[in-house]
Amino acid sequence: MYTSLIEKLEHTQVLRWFPNRQVQESWIVEIEQELGFPLPPSYRWWLLNYGVAHLSGTGILTISPPEHREYADTDILYMYRLADEDAKREGKVELFVPDEDEIYYFDIRTADANGEYKVIRLDYLNGEPEVYADSFAAFLERLIDERTPR
Template sequence: MYENLAEKLKTTSALKWFPGHGAEESWIVEVEEELGFRLPPSYRWWLAHYGNARLNGGEILTIAPPEYRDEYDGDLLYIHRLNKAEEWLVSRFPHRLDVFVPDSDELYYFDTSTRDAQGEFPIMCYDLMNDLIDTYASTFAEFLERLIDERS
């Protein structure tokens, strides 16, 4: 199902990922239970098979082992908890679940207010300098492919 993406990941130099660091299914389920919804299928696939990556000085957020989740700033749930603690952020972006915060003037997040027939959330790009939000990709798999294509 994700053959094209897997092929791109084999050959890209834009995205640095480290084999053997996939998330365990039980970790994913724990995170989903706290979030109150199921993560998108392509993101679950990524988490299970790859789990981590760096691009342009930023990490694509992952799910860390539970014993590190409260202190690892590359963990999806850790960042979500920090965001939830900021009232202004929750009121402005109630359906935002960050997925990639590069060292730049933009960030990428799942828009959890809408889900397609396959269970995917769109990925939004928030241009921090201009305070603009646009749809970047319709799925997490498309998001990764586009990042690789743009930076290769």
């Protein structure tokens, strides 16, 4: 199902993932219960098979072990708890903040028939959100493609 992404992950130099740092299914269930909505299938797959990655030195949000979740700024639930109420009402779930100029987030209002959420890129310089990818898997593939030297 994620053959193209798996191939890119095996050969990329721009996204560093760390073996044996996968997330446990029980942690995902806990997170989803508190969030009140399911995480998208491709993100769940990523968490269960890879779990932790950095792109250009910045972590893509993951799920931390429960004993570290209260202060782990790479944990998706921790960052969601810190989000303001407007962001939550607008369905924003932060996913990746590579620098101070942009942010990538799930828009949970855009679930498709498979339960995938669109990943939105917000450019703080022009203030315009744009659909960056139709799923988490497509988000990772596009980031890898765009940042791989040609």
